[in-house]
Amino acid sequence: MKCPALSLVLAICGSAASGGGPCGGFVAAGDEIRAMLDGHPLLAGAALLIGDREGVLHESYYGSYRPSTVVPVASASKLLSGVAILTLADDGLLDLDAPVERYLPEEFASDAVGLKSTMTVRQMFAHISGLPGDETSGVLSDTTITLAEAAAEIACCVPLEDVPGASFAYGGLSMQVGGRVAEVVSGRDWESFFVSAVGGPLGLDSIDYQGLGPTTNPRIAGGAQSNLRDYGRVMAMLLGGGEVDGVRVLGEQTVAEMMMDRTAGLPRRSPPPPGGEDYGYGFGGWVSRVDADGTTVGFTSPGAFGFTPWVDLERGIYGVIMIEGSRQVVLDHLDAIQAAVEAEVDGCASLCPGDLVEPFGVVNFFDIAAYLDRYSAGLMSADLAPPLGSLNFFDVAAYLGRYNAGCR
Incomplete structure (x- = not known):
């Protein structure tokens, strides 16, 4: 499968809503974190980071938490x-x-x-x-x-x-x-x-x-x-x-x-x-x-x-689950959060490395648009290549490499 010209890819940056598909969305894990916060309204927020050996797979913040939160x-x-x-x-x-x-x-x-x-x-x-x-x-x-x-x-x-x-x-x-x-x-x-x-x-x-x-x-x-x-x-x-x-x-x-x-x-x-x-x-x-x-x-x-x-x-x-509350608060939800992460990772193993949104099982224009939407929003789930901690052309190139790989 050939990638579209980079100029076309960059032209659509931010034009599509990012998806929460089976590879990178971690929707179920996020839902469990929201349930944890809903059950403990005094908590200021939480955050979740998931990564593999290639880079960050998912990064999300809830409540008042932001990337700068310490x-x-x-x-x-x-x-x-x-x-x-x-x-x-x-x-x-x-x-x-x-x-x-x-x-x-x-x-x-x-x-x-x-x-x-x-x-x-x-x-x-x-x-x-x-x-x-x-x-x-x-x-x-x-x-x-x-x-x-x-x-x-x-x-x-x-x-x-x-x-x-x-x-x-x-x-x-x-x-x-x-x-x-x-x-x-x-x-x-x-x-x-x-x-x-x-x-x-x-x-x-x-x-x-x-x-x-x-x-x-x-x-x-x-x-x-x-x-x-x-x-x-x-x-x-x-x-x-x-x-x-x-x-x-x-x-x-x-x-x-x-x-x-x-x-x-x-x-x-x-x-x-x-x-x-x-x-x-x-x-x-x-x-x-x-x-x-x-x-x-x-x-x-x-x-x-x-x-x-x-x-x-x-x-x-x-x-990494980031929260400032108590161990027991997280423990009540930890098994469910980790099980959701594991299920998504296990499901992704047989899919396509560049497959982000529906229709799943194929990589196409919508996946490119979803990636670039994450990129334009500054989400670290788009940070795929060194130097990590910033988004640049190398991250786009890394995603296009995954896109080119097609499906297993």
Whole structure:
């Protein structure tokens, strides 16, 4: 099938209404989000992002939410922090399995803190360090101290509840120590380290660790904030095995190890998140699903305010639900939202990559018009090619490539 001349394509830009067909519309998922908001009128809004290895499939905003909206992501911070820490390991600067005493010898000297000195960063980011599973500790919420002072207080004054590596306890204390290790190894404060390791390479403008208010003690496990697109870019990188749009942040094997369950068979001293009773835990995120061989195919890091990112390696997609409310509000609708996304993606697998509107099963002028309507409206579902985050001729060319591919 040949494409019409580009001049003709551009001439019709904005002339047709964009469709919500079986590939890219995600109408059922959007309906479920609207139902969630209708049932909780105090919520300001929500947003949904779905992508695959080729780019953004769908981006939608509800209520007062816009692309510029930034929300605190709570425990979705753990995934971001995990990615940042792992860059140090990839660069050969950090041994994830070395005792913490190697990096913080004054605070965690073995003759002063005993077994606590043997904790490793890998254990810290899998919540198996032996420290309490505590998200409410004053050392985490004290905004007047530094991360160095927080780590020192944990070293001196927070007793272990178990031998490192012996049990699982979900919380923020161990990750706070891990964050301080990153500061020492990188020679930067946490905020600037994150920018250099992740934010800068991926072009993330909205992510910092001031999501719970101004602080000099960034909460590594729960203090980040982000807009939809920036967090989605991190998820796209993970789906891509550590790389997105030619930018490599992590090694492919590092991503695989990040998503490996480190808690199988261990007793749990704290419960999993609601809805995740069967989850394992990797490095900064929950292992939500494994295949018959035990290989991770689902990875997520939901936050207490409802912000929920996930990677589905079986389908080759990632998703982000952005909301600032509560985990339970999203949980009541999460299965339905994800099922709707999965059904649409599964249905698209046998269709045409350029098929956007009726009649489905064929690509024609109406699909081109629908794409260009999205493009002219500035919707990021039209953002198909690097540089991502802006719409330009390369996106149009990428769509025309899909159009030319016809139907399978």
